[in-house]
Each structure stands twice: as structure tokens, then as C-alpha cells.
Amino acid sequence: MGTARETILARIRRATRDVPAAEKPEDVPVERGYLTEGADAREAVVDRFAEYVAEYKATVHRVDEKDLPRVIAEALERRGVEKLVIPAGLPGEWVPEGVETLRDGEDGSQLTNGDLDGSDGVLTGCSLGIAQTGTIVLDAGAGQGRRALTLVPDYHLCVVKEDQIVDLLPEAIAQLKGAVKDAGRAVTFISGPSATSDIELNRVEGVHGPRTLEVLISG
């Protein structure tokens, strides 16, 4: 008996003896007859994104881009955030004065898990928004940070620019291919705050991830 690898591959080849030797994977037809692009106008797409994100019990605000710094400061104050986690590459003008900032990833230094756990929240941008599902996509790019930053703090304030919002999921998957295939970066889909429905099927917010998700859609 050979290695596990050889044995499993041999078992697979034996099990698929009915497949003609000349058949290539691409010879097995895959019909992609589903929609890959939405047909709606921008305005409708952005509206739908806002509506669906809110349905997950996230707080959503529509903001004029020039008002972002003010609205961010107001949101943090409402929430009572004193220690704010800031990922590398976040636009400087978003960061309000008067809060203690915990900066991660600048000149190679990292916050500890303890720092993150002791913070009051995190402010990030995002890679994409998906209107069809009300999903925010993070790909560890600039202004988003590594995964732990948006996981350990209890409050996540996320800025989504209108032109980052796509209509259908296939559009998002296509746009993310580079970050995954070429850069090998981690991707996270976030659709509302953390939830469970395991106790008599009642959806309970926040078992592990951030229990409050606030989204600012800027355009």
C-alpha cells in the first residue's frame, strides 16, 4: 500500500472508470444560464443595498461625501467610542479628533488581540457592497486592515462609497478575483451583525463578532 495520497487518487480513478479516458473536465457541460449582471439604474441599486443592509438590523445612513468626517464623529460619539481601532490606509480626514486611536499595520507594527478586545470599536472602508444580498465585502486592502480588526471589537463603523456598490453577487465575485488569485488576500462577506438562531430559532444578535454594525453610504 502506498501513501494516503496515492491510495486516494487510485481509489478515485477506479471509482470513475465509467468516465471515458479522453474526456477532459471542460468536456462536461456547465450551462451558466443565470444572470451575471444587473440591469437596474445606479440609484435603484444603491437604494436596494441600503434597504437590504438595514433589514439585517444594521444601522444605515446615507451621507454626502463632504459630510463624512462630521457624520463619522457623530456616530462615534453617539456610541461613546473612546478607543478606536484604525487600519492602515484609512483616509486621514475620516479620523476624528478627540478619540484615542489604536493604529494597526503602520510601520509593520500590529495591535495585540488584547488591544483589540479592549477597544470600543473599529472604523473601516470596504472593498465592495452587494445590493442583491445587502453584503459588505472586505478584502484586507487599504483602509480595511487584517481580519481580526473587524472581528474582535464590538462595534464596526463601515464606510461604503456608492460607486463601490455592485448589483448582483456574480459582479462582486468577478471583481474580487484579483485580490484572491493574484494577491492571495483573505476575503470576508459581512451581511449584518453577528447572529444566531439556535435557541428555539429566535435570531439573537451578536454571539461572537461585532454586535453592532453601522454603515455609512457616501456619495
Next chain:
Amino acid sequence: MTLEVPDAFSPGKTPKFQELAKVSLADTQLRRNIGKAARGIREKRAVAVEELPDWQELREAGRAIKERTLRHLDHYLLQLEESVRKAGGQVHWARDAEEANRIIAGIARDHDADEVVKVKSIATDEIKLNEHLESEGIKAHETDLAELIIQLAGEESSHILVPAIHKNRAEIREIFLRGLDVEDLSDDPKDLAEAARLYLRKKFLSAKVGVSGANFGVAETGTVCVVESEGNGRMCTTLPPVLVTLMGIEKLIPTWRDFEVYMQLLPRSSTAERMNPYTSFWTGVSEGDGPQEFHLVLLDNGRTNVLADERGRQALNCIRCSACLNACPVYERTGGHAYNSVYPGPIGAILTPQLVGIGKPGPDSLPYASSLCGACYDVCPVKINIPEVLIHLRGRVVRNQQSGDGLAGTLNPENVAMQIMAKTFADPALYERSQKLARIGQWPLARSGTIHRLPGELSGWTRTRDLKPVPEKSFREWWRERKNGEG
């Protein structure tokens, strides 16, 4: 309710579905909880699915991609292995449960870990990883709320997706008071969740090794994906410095692009949401982000048995959404424990006997745990024709029993009938027609609710066993009318 019996993956004799179902049917709390849950999810799922105008096209693509993958599984596995290695991960191959357990325990030991944090995974349940780690002095902490409840209660889960479906809040409060070291606790779901959060957060922040399953693995890029609700999957796959992922070899998809299909099919089918709260995709090791050591363990453990059956192979398409469980009238009445396997419900009835091999009384009884109503096929997002495979497996079970008697299985009347039925089930229209025919044709023959003899081709089937009459209105017809009536 605890059933002290070895499950289908244990060596030796295991009880039959019919025996276990009797125990479950007697438990009214269990039936009430499961009934409520199944009805709730079923209705919500239909709404979520109707929102997508291209649902049938997505299903067809979901099926076809899996068919392509399975027909060329060796090719894609080798591609996956190479992609994961290039991305900085390590790949291990495990022929069976024992080998997988050994590999995972070995990794934990290499890091002097006496505990690991785990995100719910059916594959790790299948190989009984927790028990094995325990025997090596390593404590595995389950981190889903439901799994934590099950673990503290010392039971096995009863539902793929909502494992604690058979516990009500008062019972959960009791379990937490005993297990979590808390002084005082109400039975408000919110408070119960908070108690679990505090307890588990400590574990996440200190664990050296995280263990997960995988919903998908991508051959082209080496990306592994975990779909979840609570955030414990993100915790387990992000915070510990070392991550071990156990993935059944059938979880493979060829390309990154294929997520455009499965990430539409899975959430709507499983939790009836447009999208589940969190989905993590990682590709090997990313410098400075998450675990800096990643192990992917590829598990066979009977999957190649399933692959070898041309007709039964489609059971490997399964993306574990659990829609077929919620659609199943048999499951709704008996609950998951009756299936005595980590794979309950209609999918379990076709997967378990193939995984462990035909010829074991417990698993052999599972293909009979169905009224063949076809509701499971209708909801399945990857179009697994469960009724067809059920009939086919009944044929295999019978053939196997007869070969033991020295009889040629193919000559057996039940077997011939089974093969005809299998053909009929392969075509839904033909199936409904035959059911209608049977209903019209049977009434003079039915006595005291049981048919003793059927005319024509099917008569061999009743020579050996009493057959329940076809109901006045089949579940399929009823289901369709009901749907139309509502829509």
C-alpha cells in the same frame, strides 16, 4: 433525549431507523421543536428563493459544476494541492477517520496545545475528532452556540444546520448553569447568548490551534471557504496562530468564479436568508493576517465508495444546506436522531449507507426511511435526485442480502421492481403519472390500509413485503397546490 447507541460510523451492529424512530416519535417535546423549526424555515426558504428569477438556472449550474468536479476529481484534487502549497499552506491526505484524527492530533501536539477551538463541522463529527483528541489529552472546545449546548449536554446533534433544535430555552438554561460556571442566568435567549459569548471569547483569545471544516475548496486558487452566522468561524480561522481545516474531498469546486453560483444557492436554501451573516474565504497563509500556519486535511473516509456508484454518486453534490431535511415529512416526525448518523434526513438516507458500505443492518435500513414523496428533490439546490438514489440503494441492499443466500440478485422480483421504480423516479413527470395510476388502480386491492398485492410489473414488490397504499393526494401534489394557493 440521549440515545446510548453507536452511530452508523461505529464498528459493529447499529440499530435500524425503524427502531430508533419509535423512540423519537414517543418524545413529544422533540417532535414539537422539530415541527416548529421545519415549518418556519420551509416557508421562509420559499420566499427567499422566489426572489431570484434565475433560481432554476442557478440550480442547474450548481449541479453541473459538481458533476464536472466529481468526474475529474483526481485532476482537481491535485490542482487544489498545488494551489494551497503555492499559497503557503500544507496539504495532508487521510484515507479514513483514524488517519485524519492522527494527523490533526499530531499538529496540535507539535504546538504543545492541550486545547483547540473548533467551529462546527459535520466532517469532524463524522470522524469523531473531539473524542479522539480527548483520548490524547487535548480538549476540543465547540464554539457555535448550538454545538456548545450539545457538547455540554453530552449529545449528538439532531439537525445539520440547527443542531440544538430539540432543546428549548429552559433546558438550555439548565445546561449552561451546570456547564459554564455562571451564578445566575435567565432563560431569555439574549442572556443565554451573552453567557456563551463571554465564556468562549476567553477561549478564542488564548487558543494556539483552531480547527474548522470547509464548505468549499477551490482548485484553481486554493481558497477555502467557511459559511456561518455567529462569527465563531471567523474567530477560529483568524485568531489562533495555527489553523487546521478538515475537508471532505467532495467539497471541491474548480474555480473562484463558481462561488457566484454556490454563494447564491447555499444561504437561501439553508437559513432562508439573502446571505448568511459571515463568510470567510482564505487562501493559504496571508502574511501578517490571520494564522501563519495552515494545514488542509483532505478526507476520503468512504467518499470514494460513493463515487464508485454511478447513480449514487450525485449524493456527493451535497452542499449541506439542510433544505431537504426541512422539506421531509418523515424527518419532521422522527427528528435527526432516528437516522443515527451525523448525516440525518433524506440526504443522510442516501449518503450514510454509501459511505459506510452496503451490508450493515443499521445503515441498510435508511433507504427505507422515506415515503418517496419527492419534496427533497424539489428543494435541493444542486438537484440531487434523492428519491431515485433511495430506490437504487434499496435495490443494492436487496441484491446484497440475496447474494448472501447464493441467489442471483438480479432475478429477484423486488429487485426488478426496484429497477423499474428507479427509472420512474428519474423522471418526475413519469413518477407523478405512475402515482396517480397506482392510486386509481389500487383501491380494490387495499384492505385495512395495506396493499397485499399489486397487479402488473410491481407485483413482485408486494410478495415479500406489505405496501402502504398511495395516499389520496400525494405529498407532491399537496405541496404544489399549497404553494400555488399561497402565491
